[in-house]
Amino acid sequence: MGRRAGSKTRSLTGWLEERLNLTEMFSFLTNFGLFPAELDTRRPLREAVSEALSRPMPSYARWPRVLGILSVLLFLFLGVTGVMLAFYYQPTPSEAYDSVTAIVRDVSFGWFVHQIHGWAADAFLLVLLVRGWRLYFQGLYKPPRELLWMVAVVTFLAATHADLTGRLLGWNAAGYWSSVRAVDMLYSLPFLGPMFSFVVGGHHVDSLVLLRFYFLHVAVLPGLLCALFFLHFSGVRRVGLSHAPHDKPSGPGLFRVYLFNLLILTVLVFGTLVTLATVVPEAFHSVADPFSTPPGARAPWYLLASHGFLESFPAFVPRWLRGLLLESILAVSILLPFIDRSQGRTARQRRLAIPAGLVVLVLWLLFTWIGYRMEMVP
């Protein structure tokens, strides 16, 4: 019985293999994190995979390598819940709030999907941020991983934009005023500000800005994130998994263990999101009113530091200069691999980079606190 079923499967794979390059297709899919090694796409799928498995491979659904695949998992949760929300959401100022209310109140398990989407978004950003700091402190931007570092920074930036555009969609007071503050901030940046105004097309958060944020949120930014994941994982397959300086290389055949780790991780992520959504649901805010700023309106958490930084200068420093400073910080963080060209990866070999990183981290926290205290004045 079992043999017959097995032969049937083999013949089906064989039948398909004669008509499609399954290895090529599998190879493309695994570029999104499923499989951490390169495949020989000229060979049949089974052979290519077992050949790849016979090479030594560290299990990477474990701390701290887990952060990469964790962000992909959270992105998947965001994608699935996002599609569900999009079935009911209407992106116009008159309908947006009511449609979200309908999702949360009237649609079966709508509140659940909405909460999972919100919590997964916060977790996604947090994971990407922690991952960035880990890459920095473990020196994982050094050759040959320069591109991976740059992709990681750009992924974080794209994710903050996805989050920011999403906050406006609910058309509630908190999201609306976050967007207003963020738009104000973006306009004080030279070069990037005019680019932003070209894309969004206005200083005032109105129906067209909502529509454009919606399109950016559901199509452009997820597409960009997918492309960045693809870049990242194909880079990982070429330069190998990250390893700490004292890591022992693991033996071959660990892929099955890795797959189980991935499944366990998925279950844990799902469990955490469900628990958060049920026990500490995010608040449902009142409708946005362009004529009244509610108390406690401020930029979203990841923008607080930039906002605090922009506003901490004495008044005689022109805004464009502050914006330029912010942009140079951004440029330095993207181009870091080409600025810090030292080779050593241990803390002893990085006498300057580690303290500098700590100083930047403390400053980031400090400016976040300053930004948090700058409530919007109605």
Next chain:
Amino acid sequence: MIAASALFALAAASAPANLCTLCHPDVRVEFERSIHATEQVTCVSCHGGDQSASTVEAAHRGKFRGRIRRRDQPALCATCHSDAEQMSPYNLPTGQYALYQTSQHGRALAKGDENAAVCTDCHGVHEILRSDDARSSVYAANIPETCGRCHSDSALMSRYGLSGDPHADFIEGSHGRALLERMDASAPGCARCHGAHGATPPGVGDINKVCGQCHTRTRAYFVESPHKRAMDEAGLPECASCHGNHRIVKADVAALGTVCLECHDPGSAQAELAVQMQTLYLVASEDLESARRLVEEAAAIPLYIEDYLARLEEGSTSLVESQPAMHSVDLATVERLTGRARSIGHEVESELRGKLEGRKWRRVGLVVFWFYLLVTLGALIRFRSRAAREIET
């Protein structure tokens, strides 16, 4: 040259020339701001004389009246304002002069008392504005001050046996605060109770009718009550006995504890009734308030609250109605209205509590969910270690 000819052309267009203002330029400034300036009213309409004459003698000839004497003034204004034909394009009433003659002011003037208010005392002289112009002295919110100019003058009022400062009292009372602080145009100024042109203080027995113009339900309940007849017999002013006249005390259930005791003995059946009505009201109000807090809690989740809001509104209506109903001093009536408010409050609260309790099942669901999750995790960990052992061997 061009400018001069333009001026000439303008002067020619606005015929006939009014030369009075050559000597009275300050009056011209005032008059041109007035509503009369835009109609066909000129200096000679009231003062007589010849406005086209360019010498003082020629201008002050004929039926020249000069400064209008106070006793002639109402009749002079009435020549136009009592003429239905002239007033009809403006849809203005024409009965003011007739009303004025019935008023205390008009009757005093007829007796030759020149201190009595005439038209210009309230409306202004040359700079007369529409009553709906906020700058006008007879604009709703300005009337108390206008009346107060004379009625708060204790030296003047003592001659008529009037004492007190009704203007100061009024602005401290709840009508005054509504009109002057909250700018509530529906709140009454002096004229709403005393009349405007026919200004007369309402008689003792008429107070409930005057107040009842706005407080219709209160009046309806009051005239049914034993108070009505008792007060009529004792010659007590009806509403004003408890609420005051110019300094109107805000009708608050808290006053039930004190106001009633001004006439009734503490411990009497009537004082007991006041406390009972007060308690009924306060309990119902607290019940509605607690239901309202629960509705707000539900709105933040969000749950459907539109239906509950409508029912709370219904409850509030009953509760509000119970206040005028207290003027009937009939416990059963008050009990019926406050009871309705209470039962609506309880109904909304118990339904919402049920819905909010229902949400707690989500936590129970979470426990079940975690049970299955842990089973799955256990299985996965087992499979993983089996796979790891296979690799080792």
